[in-house]
Amino acid sequence: MSDPLTISEQALIDARGVVVAYGGQRSAFGRAKPEKRVLHGVDVVIGRGQTVGIVGESGSGKTTLGRALLGLVPVADGSIRFDRHEIVGLKEDALRPLRKRMQMIFQDPMSSLNPRHDIRHILIAPLLLHGLARDRREAEVQVRAVLDRVGLPASALERYPHELSGGQRQRVGIARAVVLAPDFVLADEIVSGLDVSTQAQVLQLLGELKRDMNLSMAFISHDLSVVRAVCDRVYVLSGGRVVEQGACEQVFASPHHDYTKVLIDAIPLPVIDPQWLGRGQRST
Amino acid sequence: MRVIAAVLAKRIGMAIVTLFGVAVVVFLLLRVAPGDPVAMMIGAGASAADVAELRARYGLDQPLLVQFGIWLAGVLRGDFGVSISLHRDVLELLSERLPATLELATAACAVAVGLGGAIAIAGTLVRGRKAEAAVDGVNGLMLAVPDFVWALAFVLVLGVLWPVLPLSGRMDPSVGVPFVSHFYLIESLLRGRFAIAGDIVAHMVMPVLALALPLAAVIVRILKEALSEAMMQDYVLVARVKGFSESRLVIGEALRNAVGPTLALTGVQFTFLIGGTVIVERIFAYPGIGAMAIDAVINRDLPLIQGLVLVFGALFILVNLAVDLGAVALNPRLRHGG
Numbered sequence: 075m076s077d078p079l080t081i082s083e084q085a086l087i088d089a090r091g092v093v094v095a096y097g098g099q100r101s102a103f104g105r106a107k108p109e110k111r112v113l114h115g116v117d118v119v120i121g122r123g124q125t126v127g128i129v130g131e132s133g134s135g136k137t138t139l140g141r142a143l144l145g146l147v148p149v150a151d152g153s154i155r156f157d158r159h160e161i162v163g164l165k166e167d168a169l170r171p172l173r174k175r176m177q178m179i180f181q182d183p184m185s186s187l188n189p190r191h192d193i194r195h196i197l198i199a200p201l202l203l204h205g206l207a208r209d210r211r212e213a214e215v216q217v218r219a220v221l222d223r224v225g226l227p228a229s230a231l232e233r234y235p236h237e238l239s240g241g242q243r244q245r246v247g248i249a250r251a252v253v254l255a256p257d258f259v260l261a262d263e264i265v266s267g268l269d270v271s272t273q274a275q276v277l278q279l280l281g282e283l284k285r286d287m288n289l290s291m292a293f294i295s296h297d298l299s300v301v302r303a304v305c306d307r308v309y310v311l312s313g314g315r316v317v318e319q320g321a322c323e324q325v326f327a328s329p330h331h332d333y334t335k336v337l338i339d340a341i342p343l344p345v346i347d348p349q350w351l352g353r354g355q356r357s358t
Numbered sequence: 359m360r361v362i363a364a365v366l367a368k369r370i371g372m373a374i375v376t377l378f379g380v381a382v383v384v385f386l387l388l389r390v391a392p393g394d395p396v397a398m399m400i401g402a403g404a405s406a407a408d409v410a411e412l413r414a415r416y417g418l419d420q421p422l423l424v425q426f427g428i429w430l431a432g433v434l435r436g437d438f439g440v441s442i443s444l445h446r447d448v449l450e451l452l453s454e455r456l457p458a459t460l461e462l463a464t465a466a467c468a469v470a471v472g473l474g475g476a477i478a479i480a481g482t483l484v485r486g487r488k489a490e491a492a493v494d495g496v497n498g499l500m501l502a503v504p505d506f507v508w509a510l511a512f513v514l515v516l517g518v519l520w521p522v523l524p525l526s527g528r529m530d531p532s533v534g535v536p537f538v539s540h541f542y543l544i545e546s547l548l549r550g551r552f553a554i555a556g557d558i559v560a561h562m563v564m565p566v567l568a569l570a571l572p573l574a575a576v577i578v579r580i581l582k583e584a585l586s587e588a589m590m591q592d593y594v595l596v597a598r599v600k601g602f603s604e605s606r607l608v609i610g611e612a613l614r615n616a617v618g619p620t621l622a623l624t625g626v627q628f629t630f631l632i633g634g635t636v637i638v639e640r641i642f643a644y645p646g647i648g649a650m651a652i653d654a655v656i657n658r659d660l661p662l663i664q665g666l667v668l669v670f671g672a673l674f675i676l677v678n679l680a681v682d683l684g685a686v687a688l689n690p691r692l693r694h695g696g
Contacts, residue, residue: 141595144599146595146598146599166598166603166604167603170601170603173599173600173601174600174601176599177599178595178596178599180592180595180596182592185591185592185593186592186593186595186596187593187596188593188596188597188611188614188615189593189615190614190615190688190689199600199602199610200600200601200602203600203601203602204601250596250600254600
C-alpha cells in the first residue's frame with residue numbers, strides 16, 4: 075500500500091516521468107516562443123478503487139498533472155498508462171473510446187456547465203454519443219436514476235445551470251461525471267467554491283459513489299483537511315515535482331519534506347488545540 | 359414570451375420617436391441644403407412666373423413649418439406626396455423598388471452569415487496551425503476591400519473577362535412575367551418558375567457577393583475571436599472529457615455561447631449593408647431603392663428623398679429590433695427575465 079511499485083500490476087493509472095511544457099512550438103511565422111516547463115518528470119500511480127490526493131499551492135502544477143492524466147494537455151515526455159493503454163501521443167480520435175472511462179469534475183460548476191444547454195441535454199448527450207443508451211427514452215431513465223443518486227429532483231432536468239444553486243450545480247457536475255459509469259474520476263478543487271456544510275454533503279456523496287461504483291479518483295486540492303478526509307494516498311506537488319508521497323495517514327502524521335509540513339500547518343484547526351501556541355515552533 | 363412582449367412594446371414606442379426625429383432632420387436638412395428642385399425640373403429659359411407657379415403647385419412657397427406640417431400629415435395618412443422628377447406617387451415608387459432591395463440585402467446578409475460562420479468555424483478548427491494564418495490572411499483581404507471595389511472587380515472578371523454572369527438589371531428584360539408582387543425572386547420560387555428564378559439569382563450573384571464579402575469578413579473577425587474565447591471555457595473541456603469530437607466542441611458547445619456578439623454586430627452591419635446597396639445597386643443598375651436614392655438626390659426630388667430616408671430609417675429600426683429579439687430567444691438567461 076505504501077509503495078506504489080508493488081501495486082502497479084493492478085494500477086488503473088500508471089504515469090511515469092511525465093513532463094508537460096507550454097509554449098516552445100513554432101508559431102505560424104517560424105518564431106519559437108520559449109518553452110515553460112510546468113511538470114518536471116512526475117510519477118503517479120492510482121490503483122483501482124483508490125482515491126489519491128494531489129496537493130500543492132497554486133502554480134505547483136497539480137491541475138496540469140490532473141489534465142495530463144486525462145490526456146487533455148500535450149505531454150512532452152514520459153508515459154501515462156490507463157488500464158495498460160498508453161495514452162501519451164494518442165490522437166483525440168484514438169483516445170475517444172477511453173474517454174467514457176475517465177471523467178472529470180470541475181472546481182466551478184457554473185463555468186463547466188454550458189449555460190446554453192439545459193441539464194437534460196448536458197446529461198443525455200454523452201450517453202447517446204457513447205452508445206450507453208439505445209435511444210433518448212433509455213437515456214432519460216438512466217439520467218433520472220443518476221439524478222436521484224446524487225440527490226436532485228427529476229425537475230432539475232428542465233433547468234438551466236444558472237437556475238440552480240451552487241451545491242445543486244456541483245451535484246449536476248458529479249452526476250454528469252458518473253452517468254457514464256467511468257473507472258476514473260478526476261476531481262479538481264471541487265469543493266473550494268462551496269460553503270462548509272455543502273462541502274461535507276458533496277464529499278459524503280462522492281465517498282458513497284466511489285464505494286458503490288468502485289471508482290478510482292484523483293482528488294486535487296489545496297485544502298489538506300479535505301484531502302485527509304477522502305484520500306487513501308497523497309502526492310505533494312511543489313514547482314512541478316512530487317516532493318512527497320505516501321499513504322495519507324502516514325504523510326499527515328509524519329511529513330518528511332519541509333514543504334509538506336508548511337502545507338499541513340496551514341490547515342485551520344477543527345478544534346481548539348491547547349498547545350496551538352507551541353505548534354508553529356515545533357514544526358518550523 | 360412575457361419578456362419578448364415587453365421588449366416589443368418598448369421598442370415600438372422608441373421607434374415612433376426615432377422615426378419622427380428622422381423625419382424632422384431630413385426635412386430640415388433638405389431645405390437648408392443648396393439646390394433648387396424647381397430649377398432642376400424646368401428648362402433654362404423658363405420665366406419667373408412659370409417658376410413661381412411650379413413652386414406654388416408643390417407647396418414650396420409656403421413657410422418651412424407649414425410645408426413640414428402638410429408633409430407629415432400626409433405621411434400619417436399614408437400619402438408620401440408625388441415625386442418631382444418621376445411625377446409618380448412616392449409610396450407607389452417605394453413599394454415597387456423596396457422589395458428588390460430587400461431581396462438583395464437579405465440574400466447578401468444570408469450569404470455573409472453563412473460564409474462568415476463557415477470561415478470562422480473552419481478557422482477555429484485549425485487554430486494553432488499554419489492553416490489558421492491562411493484563414494486570417496484571406497479574411498484580412500475580405501475586410502480591407504470595400505463593397506464597391508468588390509463590385510467593380512466582379513464586373514471586370516465575371517462580366518467582362520469571363521462573361522458568365524449578367525452585368526446589370528434584376529432579370530433578363532426579354533422575359534415577360536406577369537408578377538403580382540415585386541418580390542420577384544420569392545414569387546418566382548413560390549410559383550415554381552425555376553428558370554426565371556435562376557435568371558434572377560444569376561443577376562443577384564455579383565451584387566450579393568460584393569455586399570456580402572466585407573460583412574462576412576467582419577463576422578469572421580468577431581465570431582472567431584468569440585469562439586476561441588469560448589473554446590477555453592471549462593464546459594468545452596467537460597465536453598472533450600465526454601468524448602465529443604472537435605467539430606462538435608466548436609459547433610455544439612462553443613458556437614451558441616459565442617454567437618451573441620456576432621448577432622448584435624450583424625444587425626448593425628446589416629444596416630450598413632442597406633446603405634451599401636446605394637452604390638452597389640447603381641453599379642449593377644439593379645432597380646432597388648438604393649439606385650433610386652442616387653437619382654432622387656441628383657434631381658433634388660425632395661418628396662422622394664424624404665420617403666426613401668424614412669424607409670431606410672424604418673428598416674434600420676426593424677433590423678435592430680429583430681436582432682434584440684433574436685438575442686433574447688437565443689439566451690436562456692435573458693429568456694426567463696433573469
